[in-house]
Amino acid sequence: MTLSEGVSHAGATAPVADPDYLPFHPAPSRPVFRPPAGAVDAHCHVFGPAAVFPFSPRRKYTPVDAPAETLFALRDHLGLSRNVIVQATCHGPDNSAMLDAIARSEGRARGVAVVDPDIAEEDLRRLHDGGVRGVRFNFLKRLVGDAPKDDYIRIAARVTELGWHIVVYFESAELADLGGFVRSLPGTIVIDHMGRPDLAEGLAGEGFARVLALMESDARFWIKVSCPERLTVAGPPYDDVVPFARTLVEGYPDRVLWGTDWPHPNMRSHMPDDGTLVDMIPRIAPTGALRKKLLIDNPMRLYWPEEAGA
Ligand code: 0GY
Helix, strand or coil: CCHHHHHCCCCCCCCCCCCCCCCCCCCCCCCCCCCCCCCCCECCCCEECCCCCCCCCCCCCCCCCEEEEHHHHHHHHHHCCEEEEEEEHHHHHCCCHHHHHHHHHCEEEEEEECCCCCCCCHHHHHHHHHHHEEEEEECCCCCCCCCCCHHHHHHHHHHHHHCEEEEEEEEEHHHHHHHHHHCCCCCCCEHHHHCCCCCCHHHCCCHHHHHCCCCCHHHEEEEECCCHHHHHHCCCCCCCCCCHHHHHEEEEECCCCCCCCCCCCCCCCCCCCCHHHCCHHHHHHHHHHHHHHHHHHHHHHCCCHHHHCC
């Protein structure tokens, strides 16, 4: 397929995407692995189109437009059924593009928002009614400023009342400092991108050990086995990432989620072929039972509990 056919062209007022970041793959391959019916892509984004949904003035990068119709075309091309759209920093706390995508998904998308601590009650309720089921706390200094911990605590208290979970994005090296705070957060906590271990340290490395310790310490922690393209040292087809992801899937089969991370913002080294990412699934989840949990049961429990019967 050619994804670029589905991309809306930004108007004259739209900003120009950063030239040193790569655009998403224009024609991902069709994966050899066919996901089971109902499979969820539990980590992806929509960007703009900027002419309709402007990027945040405080953003650290300007991506190419990656609108809902392109995401849904990719979903179908890859043999996936649903999307969890995660608010990225380039849109700041303006969740409009994500809400619009969810509204157009015919019930096949839900969302994870970014909110300010003093968001009005009715706006929080509007996010919930629009399909948001989680909030994201992004601790990557290259992506966000250093928000006071109090802000996160206030947000956490408000969103857990709605039954939302908290998604945390950090690099495993930061866990030594951040671990205590993350543990103190209430409710279910989902760790993005395997906790971003440094693959050069190997499976027994300190960073990954901290991530595993967190998973081991408390069943409130879930983790996404996503974003091999950011973790890999070897490059595609990401053989070096497989043991890390498989350790998590086999160790915590009821608390893992999988996602494409499309449209892969901030990638400079290479742009992944999303078909290759889907073809990793049987290598990281080698049995049908593990794949059903990873792709269907777990994300449904978290994002569509009313359909999962949880
Ligand atoms: C991702 C990863 C990145 C970007 C963001 O919120 C974001 O801007 O999440 C990244 O640059 O590592 O989740 O797609």
